[in-house]
Amino acid sequence: MTHRILPTAQVDPSARLGDGTTVWDLAQIRENARLGTGCIVGRGAYVGSGVRIGDNVKLQNHALVYEPAVLEDGVFVGPAVVLTNDREPRSVDPDGKLKRGDDWEAVGVHVAEGASLGARSVCVAPVRIGRWAMVAAGAVVTRDVPDFALVVGVPARRVGWVGRAGARLTGRPDGTWECPRTGARYVETPARDDSDTTVLIEKEV
Template sequence: MYLFGASGHCKVIIDIIENENKQKIDAILDDNPKNNTLVNSNVIKPDSVKFKATDSLFIAIGNNYIRKKISQLYKLKSPVLTHPKAIVASSVKIGEGTVIMAGSIINPDVIINKHCIINTGAIVEHDSVLESFVHISPNASIAGNVEIKEGTHVGIGSCVIQGVKIGKWVTIGAGAVITKNIPDYAVVVGNPGRIIKYNKEYE
């Protein structure tokens, strides 16, 4: 098993793997490594590895756009990682490459697609749907029946009321309160949330 991205986020991923007693980490891949090791794992450049079909790769990068680009470059299987102190209902569906961090709560019939991050202490309530490459930051709360499209980043401590639809590649600022639908690419801050600008359109 390989990890991609020798960062602080990767340290959290390593901790989850160790807590879950999963397979050995062969190496951490990074295009511009600052150190040769991270948490006792070797850090190497990606082009130094000849992958086998049986290898797995977990993308340990917080940036949604970069995580998507790397997933398109490497066609390897990617595990779902769940911290043992997370609470995940049995009916939740989770796509490959997604991480569920410590203290988070995922309630019944939630659908979380590929390569998402449900960060420390986040809550995703019943029947919500998260598309791929979404990041729910620490202590953010998503109420029931919310839809969040691809690549959206929900900031630390923010909350989204029930039934809201949030577009793709949206950025929701720290502590924002989302009470109505948000269009694609919007940057939203405040309570109640207001759009202050738009992100560029990712392909």
């Protein structure tokens, strides 16, 4: 088994693609990028230099993944999603001189296993999107998203929890959360970092 690259796609020779990965028309994959097995890179999508992408990741049409982003296994990136990499974007320096690649420090977005980024959402680096989290279409993420969180809006805020199947979890009388698709149970608990953040963990049943 090998990868498939459409004729109009641009894949740098130093990029590495895993078996079963498909790169569709007009997509661009820059130097030293790494993509795992079974990935799909949609039409017009962009993968920056040195970006790391795991197995079974889907980048929909015109998604822009700028370096040094990391996408773990099973991540979904919807159409026209943008993962930024510059906290203080300027075309020129204070003297009006054009900035070059070495004139700024790139910062990345880390998208953990199974997370989904809805169409036209924007992740403003540096942020981490937690495991199996879901970012709604059009949301703008400016701070870290907990595992299993459902976030919406500008700026994005948590409005609920989702399970591995993607369905919104429902609360139970005993204080746990349940996936209506799979029946999996989850427990809400305070974060370990002494912040006011609440996290969700999977419960063994």
